[in-house]
Amino acid sequence: xxxxxxxxxxxxxxxxxxxxxxxxxxxxxxxxxxxxxxxxxxxxxxxxxxxxxxxxxxxxxxxxxxxxxxxxxxxxxxxxxxxxxxxxxxxxxxxxxxxxxxxxxxxxxxxxxxxxxxxxxxxxxxxxxxxxxxxxxxxxxxxxxxxxxxxxxxxxxxxxxxxxxxxxxxxxxxxxxxxxxxxxxxxxxxxxxxxxxxxxxxxxxxxxxxxxxxxxxxxxxxxxxxxxxxxxxxxxxxxxxxxxxxxxxxxxxxxxxxxxxxxxxxxxxxxxxxxxxxxxxxxxxxxxxxxxxxxxxxxxxxxxxxxxxxxxxxxxxxxxxxxxxxxxxxxxxxxxxxxxxxxxxxxxxxxxxxxxxxxxxxxxxxxxxxxxxxxxxxxxxxxxxxxxxxxxxxxxxxxxxxxxxxxxxxxxxxxxxxxxxxxxxxxxxxxxxxxxxxxxxxxxxxxxxxxxxxxxxxxxxxxxxxxx
Amino acid sequence: xxxxxxxxxxxxxxxxxxxxxxxxxxxxxxxxxxxxxxxxxxxxxxxxxxxxxxxxxxxxxxxxxxxxxxxxxxxxxxxxxxxxxxxxxxxxxxxxxxxxxxxxxxxxxxxxxxxxxxxxxxxxxxxxxxxxxxxxxxxxxxxxxxxxxxxxxxxxxxxxxxxxxxxxxxxxxxxxxxxxxxxxxxxxxxx
Numbered sequence: 001x002x003x004x005x006x007x008x009x010x011x012x013x014x015x016x017x018x019x020x021x022x023x024x025x026x027x028x029x030x031x032x033x034x035x036x037x038x039x040x041x042x043x044x045x046x047x048x049x050x051x052x053x054x055x056x057x058x059x060x061x062x063x064x065x066x067x068x069x070x071x072x073x074x075x076x077x078x079x080x081x082x083x084x085x086x087x088x089x090x091x092x093x094x095x096x097x098x099x100x101x102x103x104x105x106x107x108x109x110x111x112x113x114x115x116x117x118x119x120x121x122x123x124x125x126x127x128x129x130x131x132x133x134x135x136x137x138x139x140x141x142x143x144x145x146x147x148x149x150x151x152x153x154x155x156x157x158x159x160x161x162x163x164x165x166x167x168x169x170x171x172x173x174x175x176x177x178x179x180x181x182x183x184x185x186x187x188x189x190x191x192x193x194x195x196x197x198x199x200x201x202x203x204x205x206x207x208x209x210x211x212x213x214x215x216x217x218x219x220x221x222x223x224x225x226x227x228x229x230x231x232x233x234x235x236x237x238x239x240x241x242x243x244x245x246x247x248x249x250x251x252x253x254x255x256x257x258x259x260x261x262x263x264x265x266x267x268x269x270x271x272x273x274x275x276x277x278x279x280x281x282x283x284x285x286x287x288x289x290x291x292x293x294x295x296x297x298x299x300x301x302x303x304x305x306x307x308x309x310x311x312x313x314x315x316x317x318x319x320x321x322x323x324x325x326x327x328x329x330x331x332x333x334x335x336x337x338x339x340x341x342x343x344x345x346x347x348x349x350x351x352x353x354x355x356x357x358x359x360x361x362x363x364x365x366x367x368x369x370x371x372x373x374x375x376x377x378x379x380x381x382x383x384x385x386x387x388x389x390x391x392x393x394x395x396x397x398x399x400x401x402x403x404x405x406x407x408x409x410x411x412x413x414x415x416x417x418x419x420x421x422x423x424x425x426x427x428x429x430x431x432x433x434x435x436x437x438x439x440x441x442x443x444x445x446x447x448x449x450x451x452x453x454x455x456x457x458x459x460x461x462x463x464x465x466x467x468x
Numbered sequence: 469x470x471x472x473x474x475x476x477x478x479x480x481x482x483x484x485x486x487x488x489x490x491x492x493x494x495x496x497x498x499x500x501x502x503x504x505x506x507x508x509x510x511x512x513x514x515x516x517x518x519x520x521x522x523x524x525x526x527x528x529x530x531x532x533x534x535x536x537x538x539x540x541x542x543x544x545x546x547x548x549x550x551x552x553x554x555x556x557x558x559x560x561x562x563x564x565x566x567x568x569x570x571x572x573x574x575x576x577x578x579x580x581x582x583x584x585x586x587x588x589x590x591x592x593x594x595x596x597x598x599x600x601x602x603x604x605x606x607x608x609x610x611x612x613x614x615x616x617x618x619x620x621x622x623x624x625x626x627x628x629x630x631x632x633x634x635x636x637x638x639x640x641x642x643x644x645x646x647x648x649x650x651x652x653x654x655x656x657x658x659x
Contacts, residue, residue, distance in 0.1 A: 334577050338569065385538075466524040 015303045017451045019443070022299070027443045034436025041429040053181065054426055056115045056123035057417045061410045061424075062431040063112070064261060065284070066438045067105050068277065068409065071253055072285025073098025074212065075278070077219050078249060081235075081242035086461030087313050090305040090452045094292050096223055097445035098285060099216035104441040106209040108434060112260070113205065116198035121182040126189045126196040126266040128182065181418055188343075189266045196263055204259055208252045215245060220445070223453055230455040253278055261409075264416040268347040272332045277412075279328050282321045284405050286314050290398040294391060302451050305463055308389050312467050315388025318401060322382060326375035350415045362421020366411050373404040406431070488611040488659035489515075489631040490642055491618060492651035497523055500626035503649040504529040507628060510645055514634035518618075518627040537598050544594025545587045552586035553579060611659040629657065 045055025076095040080088045115123035189196070219238060226234045254274025262273045270276075290311065296302045333353070336344045348354060352364030378397055387393045410427060453459060494500040497519075504517050508531040517523075517530060527534075560566055561574040571578055600606070612618045612629065621627055628649070630642055646654050 330580065334580070337577050338571075340569070383542075 015305060016301045017305070019301065019447045019451070023443050023447045027440050027447075030436045030440040030443065032436070034433055034438075034440060037429055037431075037433025037436055039433075041426060041433050044426050044429055048426060049181075051118075051120060051122050052115075053122045053417065054422075055430075056111065057414055058424070058426040058430045059111055059434075060123065060260070061406075061413050061427050062434045063105075063108060064413065065406050065409045065431070066101075066108075066434055067260075068281040068405070069284045069288050069438075070098055070101050070105055070216070071212070071278075072281035072283075072288075073100075074102070074216050074219075074249065075253075075281060076285050076289075077216075078242050078246045081219075081239045082246055084239060084458070086458040087310065087465050089456045089458045089462035090302075091289060091293065091310055091314070091462075092456075093223065093449065093452045094289055094296075094446070095285065096216075096220040097442060097449075098288065099212075100220040100445045101438055101441045102209065102213045102216045104437060106213055108437065109205060109209065113202055116201060119198065124196070124201075124263055124266075125182045126185065126192065126263065127198050127201075128185055130185060130190065130193065192266055196266055201259060201263075204255065208256045211248065211252055215249065220449075223456075224449040226456065227450060227454040232455075232457045235457055250274075250278070253281070261412050264413060265347055265350070267343055270332055270336070270344075270347070272328060276325075276328050276332055279321055279325045280405050280408055283318065283325060283401050286317045286321065287398040287401045287405070290314050290318070290394055291402070294395050296451065305452050308391075309465055309467050310462075311391060311394055312385075312388045315382060315394050315397075318394075318397065319379075319382040319388070322375060322378045322401065326379065329370075329375070350419055351411060361419075363411065363415050366407060366421075370404065370408055370411055373400070374408055378404075485658035487632050487639065488657045489629055489634075489637070490646055491612065491615060491655045491657050492628045492646040492649060493617060493653045493655070494626040494628070494649075494651055495624065497626065499650070500628065501526065501529050503628050503651070506649055507630065507645070510636070512630055512634050512636050514631040514637075516629050516631075518612075518621045518629065520622055520624065520626075535602065537595065537602060540598040541591050541595045544598075545591035548586040548588070548590030549583050551590070552583040555586075556582055611657050614659075615655060615657060617653060617655055625652075 041055060041058065042052075045052050045058065048054040073095045076088075077092060077099055079085075080092055112123065116127045119127060119129055121128040185193075194200075222234050222238055225231075257274045257277035261277065262268065262270065293302060293306045293310070297306065333348065336348060345354075348367075349359050350363070351367050352359055352361045353367040354360070354364075378401060381400075382388065382397055387397070410424060414422065414424070414427070456462075492503065494503060500517060500519065501523065504526065507515055508529065517526060519526075556579045557574055560568075565573045567573065568578070617625075618627060628646065628651075630637060630646070636642075643654060
């Protein structure tokens, strides 16, 4: 601890910026909770149904939730370097560590990959064996691509056409009872198999995670290196790289959102879906940062280098992303609602977001809860300046937003299971499992370095700035 | 003949110069900040600080109350929101019902983009014009323009100006107060 603090800035010389031994009990509890949680979820999932469908969906919800925090951490760090921001320097290490949890998230993706190679469509229903009589056709089609050709080749009245005409899941289920409750591949999905097949999907996942792990670890390591060698050129290098890396990062994030979440309903597509997921990432990271610093400060760390001005700025970001979420969510909804094409509206119909009475189900209330809880209530709630400057009220809204972000992810994923509404008990057990492992990893990274940069050239700016 | 009349300066004898206030010149932010605190604590109300750039914390040092502009902007935004909804209802659902794309005549999702844009438009116009109004801008004349010293306010000098109309203003005491702040110079501003 001493070798780091002696370089600290004058205004914060007496604050504690290293976790040290105090972190270990919490680390162990989190790790145990994580392992117990995941095992309990597996057990519950097995009793729920023997093909683990419910488990896979529940797992993906909480997995995507923590992935969004880590991705948000990376985006936050990139953004601060891209804009050469001064205010955020003392808060940056906590976000760098969030990004640096990416390796554990890569490892935790294992169940998702396993579900693909079970080849029964348990999680992604496009991950099923292609029927033998179609395989020859689709290969012939691959050599001579052309939409009309495939349609002509298909005998009239096959599964594919019915799916295209009526995307109502219940109908399909009764007509095609299958071992897992998964409808078989239809014409639309067969056409998308070029992109949505287990091998290529796994290759893409490896590419995303290789890039994210490298990116997050590179920024974290360089930042920690600067603590030791006091070299301002590190900051310059990270800034120069942040531009092109942001571009690549957003491509990978968009495609990952398409792959991991949107492809659960392989009929549906929304080009805005990537930015919708990204908005959730940003909400998650700013809400998490507020909670992390509140917790650290209550325990006596970072007492002077993070102050009301930083909370105010993080609150402004929370407010901005809250509004942006409403903007993007509405943009996605309105264009689909307005054009009123069944293959697009089906996604909202599955979520009960419809005014037709026969479409109303348990998810309708979740959809409404999101509309109010993720946008209409926190928007006026975070509007005022004093709300963001008062720690109690800001912490309240940060918790609120995290809860509704989880509901948002749940709402994106779980209705694709079979259209029915579930009380999310298995989802919560999965949450505890992944939360434990993720938080233990996060603590490890927080513990490996001082809680804030020591020699960033803009550190002094972050320590004294004031919001006008 | 004509040129002579033009060259003749305006006779100012009928309007003898009046004392408009005192001006104290400083050359760095910290001094002018502490000067502002002293003037604030002395109880002056009609005075101002001029600087080439915004100084964070100056509002507090001068004891300026928070602006009411946010409330005006909120009112403007709400007016835009409600006004747009009213307009769309009246135009599309009441006065001249026009079915578009099989949607109901009064169709909230279709109205929201207009409501959003009108909210932003009216709120931002209120912000701009409210700011101008609250700052009493545009102000085409100020006695300070007569001071040559004051010209450096846009470059590298900071000024504390106490208006003669301030109830606490006193030709001697105010000058003494300003002198105690160690300014580079003190000047009487004449109008």
